[in-house]
Amino acid sequence: QKEVEQDPGPLSVPEGAIVSLNCTYSNSAFQYFMWYRQYSRKGPELLMYTYSSGNKEDGRFTAQVDKSSKYISLFIRDSQPSDSATYLCACARPTSGTYKYIFGTGTRLKVLA
Amino acid sequence: EAEVAQSPRYKITEKSQAVAFWCDPISGHATLYWYRQILGQGPELLVQFQDESVVDDSQLPKDRFSAERLKGVDSTLKIQPAELGDSAMYLCASSFQVSGNTIYFGEGSWLTVV
Numbered sequence: 001q002k003e004v005e006q007d008p009g010p011l012s013v014p015e016g017a018i019v020s021l022n023c024t025y026s027n028s029a030f031q032y033f034m035w036y037r038q039y040s041r042k043g044p045e046l047l048m049y050t051y052s053s054g055n056k057e058d059g060r061f062t063a064q065v066d067k068s069s070k071y072i073s074l075f076i077r078d079s080q081p082s083d084s085a086t087y088l089c090a091c092a093r094p095t096s097g098t099y100k101y102i103f104g105t106g107t108r109l110k111v112l113a
Numbered sequence: 114e115a116e117v118a119q120s121p122r123y124k125i126t127e128k129s130q131a132v133a134f135w136c137d138p139i140s141g142h143a144t145l146y147w148y149r150q151i152l153g154q155g156p157e158l159l160v161q162f163q164d165e166s167v168v169d170d171s172q173l174p175k176d177r178f179s180a181e182r183l184k185g186v187d188s189t190l191k192i193q194p195a196e197l198g199d200s201a202m203y204l205c206a207s208s209f210q211v212s213g214n215t216i217y218f219g220e221g222s223w224l225t226v227v
Contacts, residue, residue, distance in 0.1 A: 006155070008153065034215070036218075041202075041223065042220055042221070043119075043204055043218035043219050044156070044204070044218045045218070046215055046217060046218075049215055088155055088156075090155075095169075096168060097163075097168070098144065098161065098163060098168050098169075100158070100161075101146075101158070103156045103157070104155050105153070105154050105155045106153075106154070
């Protein structure tokens with residue numbers, strides 16, 4: 001079983017829709033949770049990170065963490081065609097004096113104009 | 114805005130040849146990571162440095178891959194000999210301190226082995 005699971009999609013939505021992207025994790029040692037956006041043939045770009053359970057909002061993006069269920073989500077409001085990309089979730093846990101980051105497989109999102 | 118620099122962006126090499134990738138992390142970032150990302154999958158850690166020391170290379174195929182960060186700043190990842198299955202994007206990332214909140218990626222180096 002992978003430590004971080006993510007539905008690969010693809011997910012197609014009309015412009016203006018609310019998008020919900022989700023990941024589950026199995027290791028309760030994870031402390032930090034991140035979402036990255038990756039355009040084709042580009043490196044991942046950090047969107048948001050959270051530490052505790054609850055919600056964190058940044059513009060049209062909301063990250064949600066539920067540690068009791070080991071479930072993390074990213075919501076995108078008023079989605080735009082420019083949001084079309086692959087979204088990667090990542091979880092970080094302490095190990096040997098540093099942190100190890102584990103990434104999901106990514107969900108491909110397409111926002112249709 | 115400070116960025117992680119990587120080169121080359123694209124590399125095509127023949128099987129059994131040697132190939133090298135270079136990374137310059139964000140200034141002041143002590144932790145440097147090399148990840149490999151196969152198309153349709155998430156990045157997987159190959160090696161992690163704290164300053165010039167390797168802290169995790171458990172997933173690095175050491176028979177053909179090597180990585181160094183001699184002065185604790187820039188880093189080189191080498192593959193020799195390259196195999197067809199090495200075709201992937203090689204991502205370098207860095208973080209300021211030993212914290213778990215943010216790592217920043219470069220644009221990646223696309224490798225195609227023919």
